[in-house]
Amino acid sequence: MLLALLALLAGCARQHPGASPTTRVQTLQHAEAAPSGWDATAPPVAGWVPVKLTDFWDKRWPRHNGVVWYRLHWNQADPNAPIGLLLDYVCLADEVWVNGSLLHRDPSLVEPLSRRWITPQYFVLDQPLLHAGENTLLVRVSGIAAYQPGLGVVRIGDPETVQAIYRKGMFWRFDIHLFNFAISAVLGVLFLMFWLLRRRETVFGWYALTTLLGAGYAWTFVTLSPWPFATTDGWESMNAALYVASTSTFCIFQLRFCEQRWQRTETALLLYSAASLLATLLAPHVMGPLRNVWALPMIVPNYAAIMLFLWYAIRTPRADLRVMAACMLVPALVSLADLLVYLQIASSSDYDIGAATTPLTLVGMGFAVAWRFSAAMRRVEGFNAELRHEVDVATTQLSETLSREHTLALSHTRIGERLNLVRDLHDGFGGSLLGAITSLEQSPPSPEATRTVATLKELRDDLRLVIDTTTREQDTDLAGLLAPLRHRWSQRLETAGIDSFWRFDGLDDCRLDAARSLDLLRFLQEALTNVLKHSGACRVDLLVRHAHEQLHAEVRDDGRGFDPANLASRGAGLASLHSRAARLGGRLAVQAAPGAGAALQLDCPAP
Amino acid sequence: MRNMTVALDPALIVEDDVATQQRLARLLATAADSDTRIAVASSVAEAKAHIAGRTPAIALIDIGLPDGSGIDLIHWLRHRHPEAATVVISAWGNEEIVLAALQAGATGYLLKERDDVELQLALQSIQRGGAPIDPFVARRILTLLPAAQPAAAASDEGHALSERETEILRLVARGYSNREIAELTALSRFTIEGYTKAIYRKLAVGSRTAAVFEAKSRGLLR
Numbered sequence: 001m002l003l004a005l006l007a008l009l010a011g012c013a014r015q016h017p018g019a020s021p022t023t024r025v026q027t028l029q030h031a032e033a034a035p036s037g038w039d040a041t042a043p044p045v046a047g048w049v050p051v052k053l054t055d056f057w058d059k060r061w062p063r064h065n066g067v068v069w070y071r072l073h074w075n076q077a078d079p080n081a082p083i084g085l086l087l088d089y090v091c092l093a094d095e096v097w098v099n100g101s102l103l104h105r106d107p108s109l110v111e112p113l114s115r116r117w118i119t120p121q122y123f124v125l126d127q128p129l130l131h132a133g134e135n136t137l138l139v140r141v142s143g144i145a146a147y148q149p150g151l152g153v154v155r156i157g158d159p160e161t162v163q164a165i166y167r168k169g170m171f172w173r174f175d176i177h178l179f180n181f182a183i184s185a186v187l188g189v190l191f192l193m194f195w196l197l198r199r200r201e202t203v204f205g206w207y208a209l210t211t212l213l214g215a216g217y218a219w220t221f222v223t224l225s226p227w228p229f230a231t232t233d234g235w236e237s238m239n240a241a242l243y244v245a246s247t248s249t250f251c252i253f254q255l256r257f258c259e260q261r262w263q264r265t266e267t268a269l270l271l272y273s274a275a276s277l278l279a280t281l282l283a284p285h286v287m288g289p290l291r292n293v294w295a296l297p298m299i300v301p302n303y304a305a306i307m308l309f310l311w312y313a314i315r316t317p318r319a320d321l322r323v324m325a326a327c328m329l330v331p332a333l334v335s336l337a338d339l340l341v342y343l344q345i346a347s348s349s350d351y352d353i354g355a356a357t358t359p360l361t362l363v364g365m366g367f368a369v370a371w372r373f374s375a376a377m378r379r380v381e382g383f384n385a386e387l388r389h390e391v392d393v394a395t396t397q398l399s400e401t402l403s404r405e406h407t408l409a410l411s412h413t414r415i416g417e418r419l420n421l422v423r424d425l426h427d428g429f430g431g432s433l434l435g436a437i438t439s440l441e442q443s444p445p446s447p448e449a450t451r452t453v454a455t456l457k458e459l460r461d462d463l464r465l466v467i468d469t470t471t472r473e474q475d476t477d478l479a480g481l482l483a484p485l486r487h488r489w490s491q492r493l494e495t496a497g498i499d500s501f502w503r504f505d506g507l508d509d510c511r512l513d514a515a516r517s518l519d520l521l522r523f524l525q526e527a528l529t530n531v532l533k534h535s536g537a538c539r540v541d542l543l544v545r546h547a548h549e550q551l552h553a554e555v556r557d558d559g560r561g562f563d564p565a566n567l568a569s570r571g572a573g574l575a576s577l578h579s580r581a582a583r584l585g586g587r588l589a590v591q592a593a594p595g596a597g598a599a600l601q602l603d604c605p606a607p
Numbered sequence: 608m609r610n611m612t613v614a615l616d617p618a619l620i621v622e623d624d625v626a627t628q629q630r631l632a633r634l635l636a637t638a639a640d641s642d643t644r645i646a647v648a649s650s651v652a653e654a655k656a657h658i659a660g661r662t663p664a665i666a667l668i669d670i671g672l673p674d675g676s677g678i679d680l681i682h683w684l685r686h687r688h689p690e691a692a693t694v695v696i697s698a699w700g701n702e703e704i705v706l707a708a709l710q711a712g713a714t715g716y717l718l719k720e721r722d723d724v725e726l727q728l729a730l731q732s733i734q735r736g737g738a739p740i741d742p743f744v745a746r747r748i749l750t751l752l753p754a755a756q757p758a759a760a761a762s763d764e765g766h767a768l769s770e771r772e773t774e775i776l777r778l779v780a781r782g783y784s785n786r787e788i789a790e791l792t793a794l795s796r797f798t799i800e801g802y803t804k805a806i807y808r809k810l811a812v813g814s815r816t817a818a819v820f821e822a823k824s825r826g827l828l829r
């Protein structure tokens with residue numbers, strides 16, 4: 001919207017040269033001027049000098065503070081047609097007389113002088129004021145030499161045309177400044193609020209300060225009265241001091257925005273601003289007229305800060321910086337042009353483009369600061385999302401860990417309970433068993449005692465297996481689980497004069513659950529018991545192999561063999577072996593024949 | 608050292624169960640000569656009193672004695688009468704107790720659960736200067752003792768296991784019989800039994816240097 005407005009303004013600017021039809025509007029540039037005192041009520045009789053408008057009298061009468069009368073004449077062909085009269089520029093306060101009649105008087109023609117220069121003046125003249133032939137315009141201007149006193153060009157002509165010029169002047173010289181003032185005040189207060197609520201964001205604070213001081217400075221363009229100051233000196237020097245202060249804070253804002261901190265420069269700027277404000281209040285009559293000396297040098301840090309910022313924006317690829325740099329570059333160039341006008345190096349134009357571009361700077365800065373704010377918000381939101389995600393992950397992990405630990409604890413408890421049970425068996429039942437065996441063996445030998453001892457020993461061996469599988473289940477693979485059995489039985493077989501040959505294949509890292517392990521161990525132990533007791537063999541071969549998720553166990557002896565069909569021979573033992581094989585989900589193959597040894601082969605799945 | 612035989616006479620049995628006393632006496636008598644001097648003590652105090660009179664060549668010591676722990680007695684014997692061989696009698700092969708006894712200085716162990724024939728073989732092995740060993744004991748020793756660095760070949764020094772000892776322990780741990788180990792290592796079975804005894808000594812030395820094991824084993828003894 002702002003850009004559209006600016007485009008419109010630029011369009012108006014271009015239209016201007018053609019829109020001043022000389023035929024219908026006459027520009028009066030020749031006048032006579034005569035100085036007088038503050039209190040003069042009538043123009044002096046003598047002392048008139050011809051001047052060319054726009055006239056600044058300080059060039060002619062450098063020390064004249066007071067009133068200068070300007071007299072102009074024009075020839076009116078048709079007194080019946082009303083005409084428009086436009087005073088482009090009067091500084092500072094004026095009275096306007098036409099043909100001896102008072103047309104306009106500013107509220108204050110002595111200090112504190114009204115500040116009429118802020119607007120052009122427009123009047124419609126008609127009969128009886130208007131004469132046919134020569135008409136006289138008298139402008140009584142109250143001014144002070146230090147503040148560019150004088151009178152601008154005067155236009156007369158078709159009222160509508162002149163009024164259009166007046167409106168254009170009002171727009172460029174007053175409305176825009178009012179707009180600037182308002183926007184500065186609003187943005188300044190807004191960001192002041194931001195800063196007050198969030199002190200850590202000092203950029204906001206500096207922006208607010210810059211903008212509010214800028215608003216104070218902009219007030220000079222829109223207020224007719226120098227209130228609250230009693231003199232024009234007071235007003236002007238304060239205005240210059242506000243310029244100094246706002247430029248200083250602008251520089252600091254730029255530095256902070258670039259994430260720089262130039263402590264000494266900043267301190268110097270702030271001290272200078274404070275000194276300016278103080279001196280202004282204490283000695284307005286010295287500071288006012290000298291304002292160009294002490295306030296104007298501030299343009300150096302001002303442009304330096306802008307250059308620094310542009311440099312920083314070029315090097316840092318951030319959208320907010322780029323936008324702000326662009327919004328600053330145009331007004332900077334324009335303000336340079338304005339400066340030249342102010343210093344009277346370049347000729348004045350009707351249009352204060354600088355004022356028109358000031359909102360651009362403000363909005364650019366506002367955008368950048370708001371961008372920062374939203375970036376911070378985005379970060380916070382991103383952080384929140386991230387935090388939430390992390391909390392979720394942590395919660396999930398925690399619950400997984402807890403459930404795993406719970407499972408583990410449960411399994412430990414179960415193992416512990418089993419171990420306790422086994423220990424009780426071991427200590428109580430096992431001890432009694434051993435005691436019984438020992439005492440029976442020491443009693444006088446009898447066939448019955450021998451049989452009982454053999455049975456008890458089988459029970460003992462089985463208990464051994466139960467204990468082994470239960471207590472070792474956790475910390476060893478099948479190879480480790482079979483090791484005690486192998487050790488004990490190879491010794492036992494050796495004692496009995498039987499050579500045993502063991503082969504374990506692929507049992508490392510093979511694990512069965514406790515129940516299956518026990519079944520396998522029992523199978524082997526029973527098979528070996530059979531070999532030891534009944535086979536009369538000289539040699540036994542044992543093979544346990546794990547491959548392709550299949551377990552193969554084989555016990556083969558070269559003993560006297562038996563008839564598998566004849567249950568009476570070794571049938572009872574075989575039935576038990578078959579049931580073990582079934583419990584393992586496998587199958588038992590028996591190869592045996594009387595006199596040709598025996599082979600038991602167990603195959604079962606073992607994932 | 609490996610070939611040093613152990614006399615079974617005079618022998619001391621420290622055991623509070625009468626049936627086991629008799630069983631061990633019978634086994635000792637069978638293993639040695641029938642006229643072996645066998646003394647029996649049923650408590651730690653009784654054993655110490657007996658030893659004060661005559662140091663036995665071998666002492667078979669039960670763990671749970673009425674007035675103390677057999678482990679302490681083994682420890683005491685090892686320091687007071689290092690010439691006496693000590694053999695721990697374990698009721699039901701609680702491997703931790705067996706290991707604690709070996710660390711305390713026992714040169715062998717007998718498991719009561721075993722058949723007479725097996726215990727006799729064990730006693731004979733001890734007599735020959737060897738020591739019986741079971742897979743679970745071998746496994747535990749492998750975790751307790753560090754393996755020697757190949758460069759430091761001095762196997763008799765320190766308590767690190769020599770390569771050969773480690774090999775033998777691994778085979779025992781996998782259940783191989785002495786005959787099989789002898790075949791695999793091209794050593795005689797008697798030599799292998801001697802290795803076992805040397806390993807037990809290292810276990811005792813290792814335990815002395817690393818008191819933590821001892822503390823552990825004492826802790827396990829309640």
